[in-house]
Amino acid sequence: MASGAEERPRTPNHEPRTSPNHEGDKDCLADDHEYCRECNEEPITVSDAVASQAALRSLADARPTPFWLDDPDHRPAPRPALVGDEQCDLLVVGGGYSGLWTALLAKERDPGRDVVLVESEEVGWAASGRNGGFCAASLTHGFGNGLARWPDELAELERLGRRNLDAIEEAVERYGIDCDFERTGEIAVATEPHHVAELEEWEQQAHALGVGDGLTLLDRDAVRAEADSPTFLAGLWDRTGVAMVNPARLAWGLKRACEQAGVRVYEHTPATRLGARDAEVAVATPYGRVHAQHIALGTNAFPSLLRRVRPYVVPVYDYALMTEPLSDEQRAAIGWHNRQGLSDNANHFHYFRITTDNRILWGGYDVLYHYGSRISRDYHQRPETFAKLAQHFFRCFPQLEGLRFTHTWGGAIDTCSRFSPFFGTAMDGRVSYAAGFTGLGVGATRFGAEVMLDLLAGERTERTALTMVRKKPLPFPPEPVRWAGIGLTQWSLARSDAQAGRRNLWLKTMDKVGLGFDS
Template identity: 35%
Template sequence: MTVQSGLSLWFDQVAADDPDSLLPRDPLDGDDVADVVIVGAGLTGLWTAYYLLEQDPALDVLVVEAQVAGFGASGRNGGWCSALFPVSGDELARRHGHAAAADLRAAMRDTVVEVGGVAAAEQIDCGFAFGGTVTLARNRPQLERIASEVEADARWGDESHLLGPDEVEEHVRAAGVIGGSYTPDCARIQPLRLVRGLVEVLLSRGARLAEGTRALRLSPRAVVTDHGTVRARWVIRATEAWTSQLSGSERELAPVYSHMIATEPLPPEVWAQIGLDRAQTFHDGRHLIVYGQRTTDDRLAFGGRGAPYHLSSAIRPDYDLAEGTAEHLRRELVALFPVLDRAEITHRWGGPLGVSRDWSPSVGLDAETGIGWAGGYVGDGVATTNLAGRTLADLVTGADSPLVRLPWVGHRSPRWEPEPLRWAGITAARRAAGWADRTELRSGHPSRVESVLNRVLGR
């Protein structure tokens, strides 16, 4: 039996390729030992295993997964392999200095290339296409923000170009656009095909994968699961939003939901009116993020934030399918592309992503306990997971590489407040972002809460 249908468009596409490919592998069979045990078979865990075996093929690497590989954000995201990092270059420089910020920005740009290189070398057909990202401005405050971001990008070596409305139309033709920007540092992918391709590569190289095995507690040199205890020299936590479900880690990351919809495959005459003919990804300059891509089978997949945070960091399957949020996304999609007013929406899905208290992703390894971690990607994880995997492999093997000196290594975010303060703070920030967008649309002037949002969001 495969995982539930409708988990995402990406799962349905993989199941259509091969209905048996999503059958869960055997769970852990009692107590076990390994050199490295990785908790979570999303992209963070799989990339970590991949680079560990690249560096030392003799390592015994065991990955344990509560569901099936890619069940979390790795199999539900928007399919952007992007150089985006949730903390701005300016904020990184304030915290860590100019050189460290520049190094991390360069590493993120290189990471997009690295993912494409591995996909090609390992013959993983995940639709990787270097189309770049177009950011749309549909009112004056959005255009001013985008212009400021392009100026900031130049300080950090990021290639970013301010566009007039005619130049935007060379990439994408959306309603009400008055300008925008373009960066080449993003690729469109089918994320679950990348996940499943990595699984096959890892199994062929001797890694072990135990699915249907839920980690209950991470301890020094051991992981306690519902099928037995694994003892290992190194324990890697790669659980992203589900970190909040681990005993003792309830306040490390908050699971915040993002949702997506996808249209039916669209005919060439519709795409002639929309554009995106080079697999560009797109979003706009609003505070409450929306994002989209043209899929490998000519659908338009479109997502956005703004779903409620659930008290006590609750994660439940019924939160994945929020009909109100899906209908809101459909309205926003048609507002951008009126030609889609009669297009059928064939897929609706969602899931939680991990957010740290200071909006900062982190990666690290505690040599005393043997516990490593990575996560808190705030939705920008497809590429960042690869950088995390390479970094964790270097930390575990003791490689003295430039990656282990990047400023996010060893970062410890503050813990989230206890409930109900956590719910109140996250809910207030979400509502403020929506209020700011509505105010800017109505008035044509930047919202007065923008500076507060920028501090909250690490900009």
């Protein structure tokens, strides 16, 4: 959903219940004390309790709905569901960024191609309308993850990623998409001493690979001159590799561009079954069927129509808050004038940015996996997470005491074990798919769409030649091993944050086999 996180230990259906003065074993009311994160933190003091109550009051008027989707002036009317049989050259399944870019690029490559797109809800309803609006050039979920996994082709991946971001900016302008696209860059912020060393190392490695243009290392004073928080110790500013967007309006603008190009869009049309016959592939829907020469699957966090793909993706839920607009005095108090996106460098990290009407989006930290890879609307709201996020917000920006939040929401992220997308084909090359963007899909989904179209065309391109494209991540094991492994990994990451970034034996083992999580 967002430029999100993956770290929170959970047992099945484990929702810790803590007393107001939760302190150690004797007050722990959690179902499983071993996984109760509060027991590993400092006891709550009187000042903590006061700050907690103030944070709760800031949420009193918040609407339980995504801020970006709460926009009746720009939200387009839904399209009718598909009824009966359709025939087309290319069927795109999924009306998020993956599907929208695939449909639009297919028409750009061949305006005469007959393209149909089906979406189970409304375009942009899921992660594409719920994320933080960080449109990054990175295709590898950040430089550090890319360096660890594809060191030999990282320079090429960085080049392709920058070109992809340029193409998004050009498309926004060419199609007149009103999505507040603003190439502000992003600052990775150090909030612990060991984070400072990590940022310094990344900056040095990027320059050594020849991909460090636009990176600026900021010391404590320099980073606080960009955004003033007492928690900031240093920063690494990528000045050109990230843009801020209104994510829902980007999705709605792409929908309009697709329709203007001749794509037939059907909403409230879930794809229920995939099959093949003779030279065609087909997808069944509740009221009809679509027959096509080729199919591109962009369902991401939702269960793939290809069962073989499902073990590679787990859905996790990420959460965010939006504040009311800041006054001029409040904006001056934090000195955040250049509008960059910000994120801290912890495993349990926060991401935050300023909107064009001077609100602050604050998200991340808690992300939850539900046993059995369950997806449900019931998971879109989680008051205990919102309370925690509000407390963290005022710890970061104590100058903004009294500011209120207007919206709270959550959404599912398609996570894979290497934290970056994977690709493939099925049914003799007539079906392609891309998934596993892990919260960094606002920009990378366009690249994924190009890859899916290349694969359907059977073309060897600079994209399909990449090791990243040709090889898949390791799949997640079946339940209950999946749940236990994710829970242990998340618990270990929480301990790593508390112990100056030291990775325990479990994390080191996961790193070796390619299942480690590092952001």
